[in-house]
Amino acid sequence: MKHEIKRLLKEKNAILLAHNYQNAEIQDAADITGDSLGLSIEASKTDAEVIVFCGVHFMAESAAILSPTKTVLLPRIDAGCPMADMINKDDAISFKEKYPGAELVTYVNSTAEVKAVTDICCTSANAIRVVASVKSDTVLMAPDKNLAQYTARFTDKKIIWWEGFCPTHEKLTLEDVLETKGKHPDAELIVHPECRPEVIDVADHVTSTSGMLAYTKESKTMKFIIGTEIGIIHPLKKGSPKKEFIPASEKMICPNMKLTTLKDIYDCLNEMKGVVQVSEEIRTKAKKSLDRMLQVKRDE
Numbered sequence: 284m285k286h287e288i289k290r291l292l293k294e295k296n297a298i299l300l301a302h303n304y305q306n307a308e309i310q311d312a313a314d315i316t317g318d319s320l321g322l323s324i325e326a327s328k329t330d331a332e333v334i335v336f337c338g339v340h341f342m343a344e345s346a347a348i349l350s351p352t353k354t355v356l357l358p359r360i361d362a363g364c365p366m367a368d369m370i371n372k373d374d375a376i377s378f379k380e381k382y383p384g385a386e387l388v389t390y391v392n393s394t395a396e397v398k399a400v401t402d403i404c405c406t407s408a409n410a411i412r413v414v415a416s417v418k419s420d421t422v423l424m425a426p427d428k429n430l431a432q433y434t435a436r437f438t439d440k441k442i443i444w445w446e447g448f449c450p451t452h453e454k455l456t457l458e459d460v461l462e463t464k465g466k467h468p469d470a471e472l473i474v475h476p477e478c479r480p481e482v483i484d485v486a487d488h489v490t491s492t493s494g495m496l497a498y499t500k501e502s503k504t505m506k507f508i509i510g511t512e513i514g515i516i517h518p519l520k521k522g523s524p525k526k527e528f529i530p531a532s533e534k535m536i537c538p539n540m541k542l543t544t545l546k547d548i549y550d551c552l553n554e555m556k557g558v559v560q561v562s563e564e565i566r567t568k569a570k571k572s573l574d575r576m577l578q579v580k581r582d583e
C-alpha cells in the first residue's frame with residue numbers, strides 16, 4: 284500500500300502532509316509531519332499540484348485558503364474537529380459586536396467562514412506572540428477557552444474568551460495527571476495549551492505538538508509524561524529513541540484524527556476524491572487573517 288501511495292503521489296505531483304496526531308503508519312508514509320502551524324506553512328510553500336492532508340477538515344481548508352491553485356484532498360472527508368464546530372460565523376460576528384474595538388484572535392482550529400470574520404488567526408505555537416502583536420487592549424479569543432486562558436497568563440491585555448474546548452484535551456483531569464505523576468515522580472510533565480487550567484498549573488512545560496518534539500529532543504531529561512493526544516507519542520519516540528514517554532492518560536484519543544487509513548489515502552489519490560474547496564469570497568477574507576498570523580511568525 285505504501286509503495287502504491289508513493290507511485291500515485293509521484294504520478295499526480297502530490298505531497299502528503301500528516302498531523303502529529305495521525306496513526307503511526309500515516310505519519311511514516313508522509314512527506315512532512317508537523318503541527319497546525321508548520322503544516323499550513325508547508326502547504327503554502329510547496330510546488331506540488333496536489334496536497335493530501337492527513338488531519339481534520341479545518342487543516343485541509345487552511346491549505347485550500349493558502350494555496351488556491353492547488354487541489355487539496357482530505358482522505359476522510361468526515362474527519363472534523365468538534366472544537367472548530369463550537370463557533371459559527373454568526374456567533375463570531377455577534378461576539379465582535381458585543382465588544383466594539385476589540386480584535387478577534389481565532390485559533391486555526393476553526394472553519395474558513397469563522398476565519399473570514401476574524402482579525403488574525405493563531406495556533407497553539409504562536410498564540411502568545413499573536414496576542415502581543417494585536418493593537419487593541421481588549422482581545423477576543425475563540426473558540427478554545429483553555430488556549431485563551433493560557434495566553435492570558437502572558438499578557439496585560441484583557442482577554443475575553445469563547446466557551447469552546449477540545450473534547451480530547453478536556454478529558455484530561457487534574458486527578459488523572461496527579462495519578463500518573465505519582466507513578467512516575469522522576470518524569471517531567473509536558474502538556475498542550477488546550478488542556479484545562481488546573482492541569483496547566485501542575486505542568487513543567489506547556490507547548491504545541493511540534494514544541495513538544497523540539498523540547499524533548501533538546502532536554503537532558505530522560506522521562507516525560509505527555510498531556511496531549513496520544514498519537515504524538517510515535518514521533519516523540521522516533522525523535523528521541525532513548526527517552527521514555529508516558530501518556531498522561533490513555534483516554535486522550537481524538538476519534539477524528541484516528542479515522543484516516545493508508546487505504547483512504549490510496550483511494551483519495553486514485554480517484555481524486557475528498558476535494559476541500561473554499562468559495563473565493565470566503566477564501567480571500569480568511570486568507571487575510573492567516574497571512575496576518577504568518578507575518579507575526581516571520582517577523583519574530
Ligand code: 13P
Pocket residue numbers: 303317318319320364392406407408449475477490491492493
Ligand atoms: P497543534 O499540533 O498545532 O499543537 O494542534 C493541536 C490540535 O489539537 C490539532 O487538532
Ligand code: SF4
Pocket residue numbers: 339363364365366367392449450451452512537538539540
Ligand atoms: Fe479538534 Fe481536539 Fe481533535 Fe484537535 S484533538 S482535531 S482540537 S477535537
